[in-house]
Amino acid sequence: MSLAALHPDAIPAPVRAVCARLGARGHGAWVVGGCVRDLLRGAEVSDWDICTTARPEEVRKAFRRTVPTGLQHGTVTVLHEGEGYEVTTLRGEGAYSDGRRPDEVFFVDDVVEDLARRDFTVNAIAYDPLADDVVDPHGGQVDLEARVIRAVGDPGERFREDGLRVLRGARFVATLGFALEPATRAAIPGALDVFAQVSKERVREEWLKTVRKARVASPAFRTMAETGILARSCALLEALREGDGEAFEAALTALDATGARQDDPAFRLAALFHPLAGRQDALAAWLREYRFSNEERKRVLHLVRHGLPASDLATGPAVAVRRWLMDIGPAHLADVMAFARAVAPAPWHAELAARARGETQAGHALAVGDLAVGGHDVIAALGGQGGRRVGELLRQLLEDVVEEPARNTPETLRARLQELTAPGEVAGP
Ligand code: ATP
Ligand code: MG
Secondary structure (H helix, E strand, O other), X not given: OOOOOOOHHHOOHHHHHHXXXXXXXXXXXXXXXXXXXXXXXXXXXXXXXXXXXXXXXXXXXXXXXXXXXXXXXXXEEEEEOOEEEEEEEOEEOOOOOOOOXXXXXXXXXXXXXXXHOOOEHHHOOEEEOOOOEEEOOOOHHHHHHHOEEOEOOOHHHHHXXXXXXXXXXXXXXXXXXXXXXXXXXXXXXXXXXXXXXXXHHHHHHHHHHHHHHOOOOHHHHHHHHHXXXXXXXXXXXXXXXXXXXXXXXXXXXXXXXXXXXXXXXHHHHHHHHHHHHHHHHHHHHHHHHOOOOHHHHHHHHHHHHHOOOOHHHHOOOHHHHHHHHHHHOHHHHHHHHHHHHHHOOOOHHHHHHHHHHHHHHOOOOOOHHHOOOOHHHHHHHOOOOOOHHHHHHHHHHHHHHHHOHHHOOHHHHHHHHHHHHOOOOOOOO
């Protein structure tokens, strides 16, 4: 791979303007990290990070609008022409006595010192757009050309300083499409006990970044599996490698098949986890443990549970299609079909989608909200009592109506409610 040239014109004017403002005040300023790496390899830059010799309070004084995003780490967000840029004071490497976070942050004046604390050589290049000067003490450009992810300094030491770095390395295998340099890779197993101490939130963020940033994300998970990272962070997925490993391969294939959905990480994780439909409780517990949002958790579980409909739905009785729509929630039809098409494409999907749309358009009740009676009717039938029973009875009515749509009239359903709530009657599925 030949690298794109670093040139002041390659840096957006507002970013240069931020550097120039700091320069005019006598401070050094560089673009650094992921943006320089992505610029050199000709990829789109998502955010521009700037590092500077200016202390955070000096950065705040130099610009009219700033946000103290991470003052304790030396980071100030500068708002310039409607965009935010993270400006971070040069830092040295603090001790990581617990492998989770530096014990202390200290500021330095030499950009070379700041680059030495960074994780991989390709992430440890700084560029001064005013002087048109590249600072690359660890051979980052050579490694970029060779498409290699190499730790800065001694890999074993660097991985044990911050256990998250092993996972970041696996992530870059997919997001950059590079290979781990052999000594870097070989150092991972020796750092797994430190990795196991890393906070679940940081691990979750790397998982999300992997599926957001890599169209072909499987190399990250394959690397995690082969180096032992996966066994230490997701035993459920690791267990799919047992036997001939076919289930694990199916998980990776499905993950890559959703490459067009990088904006939808829950969709992609559901594809990865789809072989775990039989272990939904354990999957739910894992998603909680790693602090995925409630929304992400529900979406992953919903797709894992319902995302692969049975083929006989395409040819069986209409009532089975209605039952299925009731189970998935009719509002989720498009999502579920998109998932099925991506993960296990089959010719009968078109048939099923058409039949499902037919049932929806026929106006049949498929959700509680479609019933000809509402919660107030149920409460009246219960003699004024609310509570959980109301939802249960509505669900029972819906199941009746899904079996026989003609029953969805107020009269029929009120009569049925009388039946279901008659003394001594035990209703329910
Ligand atoms: P991406 O483009 O995928 O965001 P990135 O390299 O920008 O990749 P970030 O997490 O945004 O990754 O971090 C920005 C920079 O900070 C990195 O390029 C690297 O120089 C440094 N860095 C981030 N995390 C660590 C870490 N755990 N240890 C050492 N350096 C790190
Ligand atoms: Mg970044």
